Amino acid sequence: MSEEQATTVEQAIQYQAAEPVATNADALFEEYGDTVYRLALVRTRSVSDAEDVVQEVFLRYLRRRPEFESREHQKAWFLTVTVNCTKNLLTNAFRRRSVSLDAAFDAAEEDVYSDSTVLDAVLRLPEKYRTATHLYYFESYSVREIASLMRASESAVKSWLHRARALLKEELRGEFSDV
Amino acid sequence: MFEERYRKAMERVRVAPSLLDQIKEQDAERTYRLWEQKRKKRVRILAWSATGATAVAGFVLLLAVLPNGLGQKLAAPEADALSAQELVAEAEWEPEEECITEAEEDTDMELRHPSALGVSAGSYAPKDYRELYDELASRYSDGDREDASDRTLFLNGDGEFLVGAGEKEISADAPQRIESDVPEPDAETADGKNGPHGNQSIGVEIEADLVLTDGSCFYCMKRSSKTIWIVSGADGVFLETDRMELSERDGSQNEALEEMFLYGDTLYVLLSRSDEKASVCGSSTVVLALDVSDRTELRERAVFYQDGTYAASRMEDGQLWVVSGMRSDRMFELCDPEDPVGLSPNVDGSPLLPEQILICGTGRGTYYTVVTSIDAEHCVRTDSKYAILGAKLRFLGE
Numbered sequence: 001m002s003e004e005q006a007t008t009v010e011q012a013i014q015y016q017a018a019e020p021v022a023t024n025a026d027a028l029f030e031e032y033g034d035t036v037y038r039l040a041l042v043r044t045r046s047v048s049d050a051e052d053v054v055q056e057v058f059l060r061y062l063r064r065r066p067e068f069e070s071r072e073h074q075k076a077w078f079l080t081v082t083v084n085c086t087k088n089l090l091t092n093a094f095r096r097r098s099v100s101l102d103a104a105f106d107a108a109e110e111d112v113y114s115d116s117t118v119l120d121a122v123l124r125l126p127e128k129y130r131t132a133t134h135l136y137y138f139e140s141y142s143v144r145e146i147a148s149l150m151r152a153s154e155s156a157v158k159s160w161l162h163r164a165r166a167l168l169k170e171e172l173r174g175e176f177s178d179v
Numbered sequence: 180m181f182e183e184r185y186r187k188a189m190e191r192v193r194v195a196p197s198l199l200d201q202i203k204e205q206d207a208e209r210t211y212r213l214w215e216q217k218r219k220k221r222v223r224i225l226a227w228s229a230t231g232a233t234a235v236a237g238f239v240l241l242l243a244v245l246p247n248g249l250g251q252k253l254a255a256p257e258a259d260a261l262s263a264q265e266l267v268a269e270a271e272w273e274p275e276e277e278c279i280t281e282a283e284e285d286t287d288m289e290l291r292h293p294s295a296l297g298v299s300a301g302s303y304a305p306k307d308y309r310e311l312y313d314e315l316a317s318r319y320s321d322g323d324r325e326d327a328s329d330r331t332l333f334l335n336g337d338g339e340f341l342v343g344a345g346e347k348e349i350s351a352d353a354p355q356r357i358e359s360d361v362p363e364p365d366a367e368t369a370d371g372k373n374g375p376h377g378n379q380s381i382g383v384e385i386e387a388d389l390v391l392t393d394g395s396c397f398y399c400m401k402r403s404s405k406t407i408w409i410v411s412g413a414d415g416v417f418l419e420t421d422r423m424e425l426s427e428r429d430g431s432q433n434e435a436l437e438e439m440f441l442y443g444d445t446l447y448v449l450l451s452r453s454d455e456k457a458s459v460c461g462s463s464t465v466v467l468a469l470d471v472s473d474r475t476e477l478r479e480r481a482v483f484y485q486d487g488t489y490a491a492s493r494m495e496d497g498q499l500w501v502v503s504g505m506r507s508d509r510m511f512e513l514c515d516p517e518d519p520v521g522l523s524p525n526v527d528g529s530p531l532l533p534e535q536i537l538i539c540g541t542g543r544g545t546y547y548t549v550v551t552s553i554d555a556e557h558c559v560r561t562d563s564k565y566a567i568l569g570a571k572l573r574f575l576g577e
Contacts, residue, residue, distance in 0.1 A: 029199045037194035054194055055202050062206045118184045137182045138189050167180070 025062060032078045033058075035139070039079060042134040043086040045123050053085045060085075079139070079149050085129070121171040126175065131166035132157055237457035305533045312519035314538055315511050315568075318545050384387040388565070391441045396420070396474055398446055402436045407448060409474050423469065423477040430454060434465065440494045444472035445480060447499055451489035459510050459521060460547075462488040464503040468558050481558050486524040487549045498561065507545050524549045524566045537567045544569025 033054065040053035060081055068074040122130050131150065135141045143161070147154045305311040320485040385406070387399035397410040397417075408422035425431055430452065446469040454460045466483040487503030494500075507522065514521035523530035524547055531549075551564040 026199065029194075029202070033194040034192070038189055038192050041192060047341065051195065051198055054198055055205065058199075058202045059206055059209070062202070063209075088237070118181065120190045122185065134189075137185050172181075 010020060025058070028061065028074075029058065032075060035075065036078050036082045038138065039082045039131070039134060040086055042123065042130050044081070044089060049086075049089055053082060053089060056085045057081045076145075076149060079135070083150060117172070121168050124171065125164050125167055128152075129160050129167065132160040133164045133168075136161060202530070207455065228548075270531075288488075304535075304537055307520045307533050308522060311522050311533060311536060311538070311568075312514070312516060313523060315507060315545060318569075319508070319511060344390065388436075389439050391439060391446075393441060398439065398441055398471070400436055400439045400448070403488070405431060405434070405436055407446070407469065407477065409471065409477065410476060415461070420475045421477045425450070425467070437464075437489045438492050440492070440499055440555070441471075442494060442499070444470060445555065445558055446471050447494075447553070447555065449489060449492055449501065451503075453488075459513055460486045460505040460507070460524070462486070462503075462505060463507060464489040464501060466499070466501060466553060468553075483527055483553060483560060485526045485549050485551050485564075487547060494555060497556050498563075499555045501551050501553070503549045506546050507547050525566045526551055528561060531564060531566050535565050537565060539567065539569035 022023050036057050037050055040050035040057075041047065044050050044053065057078060061078075066077060068077060100122045122133055125133060126151070132146055135149065136143075141149065143154050143157045146152075147157045152159065208523050210222040247489050273509040305314065374513065377396040385401055385404070388398040388402045391398040392412075395411065395413050397412060399408050399410065400406070405425040406422060407425060409420045411418045411420050419477070425434070425436065425448070428434070433454045434450045434452045437451050438449065439450075440447040448467040448468060448469060450465040451462065464485050464487060467479065468483070483501075485503055487505035489501075490504045491502045492500060505524070510522050523533075523536065525531075526549070546569065548567045549565070553559070554559045554561050
């Protein structure tokens with residue numbers, strides 16, 4: 001199943017949004033640039049890697065020009081491709097050998113975060129946990145939607161979120177009651 | 180609480196806007212690379228076809244030159260039934276459809292419409308001439324202005340534009356063209372009649388600089404004498420059927436012949452004209468359409484004008500694309516700031532509309548590239564006419 005098809009059916013059924021879908025590169029970058037970058041940053045924990053992923057995602061869009069039935073479908077496409085691109089990056093053997101995640105994390109942290117307590121905690125989570133956490137808390141996706149985006153089962157996502165919360169509680173030393 | 184803090188922290192994470200420019204440039208470069216591969220492949224096929232056509236034409240001429248009996252013996256009965264034109268047409272068969280690959284199909288999909296002019300980083304069309312004036316005034320006020328920016332304009336034959344960075348070579352001429360090595364006569368050939376070697380071949384009155392053929396006739400251009408003539412090669416007998424001295428045209432002393440294209444019964448002759456009185460920018464490009472439906476009588480069918488020195492041209496899918504370029508400094512100096520329509524390049528005597536002008540926003544270039552097209556079949560100007568401010572033309576597609 002292609003990346004486009006992966007989100008087509010569910011999203012199209014769920015969201016029959018009447019809003020026009022943007023196709024212009026500038027408008028799309030304006031609309032989804034930050035979304036893609038944030039997810040990429042959460043997954044890669046590196047500013048430069050996240051920027052590479054943003055470029056790759058938008059280049060894929062420009063090359064394929066997929067058609068979308070709704071804005072939600074479009075957003076889901078961008079997030080799915082981001083997950084796939086970061087997956088490729090993270091599994092790249094050269095990167096695994098040559099990049100210190102701590103160093104990358106520190107570099108990312110310097111640039112973008114002023115209040116880094118919460119972000120620190122999330123970014124220190126294992127990859128799948130932090131992706132699910134980001135999609136759940138920031139993008140407000142449901143467990144079912146996250147499962148679809150990450151191509152995992154709903155129970156797996158529930159489990160990731162549960163473990164992520166437990167780790168965050170420990171990391172944040174009970175600072176937040178809603179975790 | 181956690182969700183709120185996380186959201187607040189995350190909302191401060193923003194992607195750098197400059198990334199979009201990089202994405203567009205990469206996309207343009209990639210599209211150009213794919214398209215260049217396709218072009219090279221097509222040129223190879225055409226070169227192969229042209230070789231085949233030359234061989235067949237040579238064979239036909241040989242048959243015609245040989246004594247009748249021998250020629251008829253050598254010619255197979257089925258070959259007798261085919262005219263020279265048909266034989267050449269057969270030889271020009273291009274196995275393009277069979278050869279097309281998925282990658283090529285993909286390339287076709289990548290090429291986009293002129294609206295893709297917007298892919299240039301920071302490029303925009305001015306909303307009115309005033310905005311164009313303000314932009315030029317800003318560029319001219321800068322000490323470090325350039326004649327052209329580092330933006331590069333790629334144009335393919337469908338009128339699709341891509342603007343990217345970097346230097347590219349101007350593409351080779353169309354393969355159907357047969358052109359002599361030295362277009363202009365040197366000291367030894369000052370009479371313009373002889374070829375670059377300086378020796379006039381017996382029986383050769385004038386060597387053409389450019390020769391086109393439709394399989395039955397040759398259409399010849401001599402730049403130095405500004406002459407166009409037609410030679411019929413039917414039945415192996417070469418006869419000049421008509422000629423036109425373009426030097427007899429008004430203002431021809433400021434004109435130079437540049438290119439020639441044949442489309443159906445129309446011969447398009449491209450001339451560059453330098454005339455500071457006629458055009459504010461000092462130069463223009465003229466397309467002279469000659470009706471050759473009657474090969475014994477060359478007639479002027481239409482004339483098209485556009486501002487700027489001739490830069491390049493291409494016939495593709497029934498459209499003749501003409502590109503010219505010019506500096507804008509004189510236009511800027513002479514234009515009325517209150518009514519700056521004079522800043523717009525003219526095409527057929529009318530200034531281009533603001534929406535037909537693209538300003539490459541990332542550079543400081545003040546050089547105009549004017550791109551227009553003509554419907555070659557109907558011999559009329561199409562709506563595809565644009566001027567790009569601040570882009571060098573580096574590549575003109577087939």
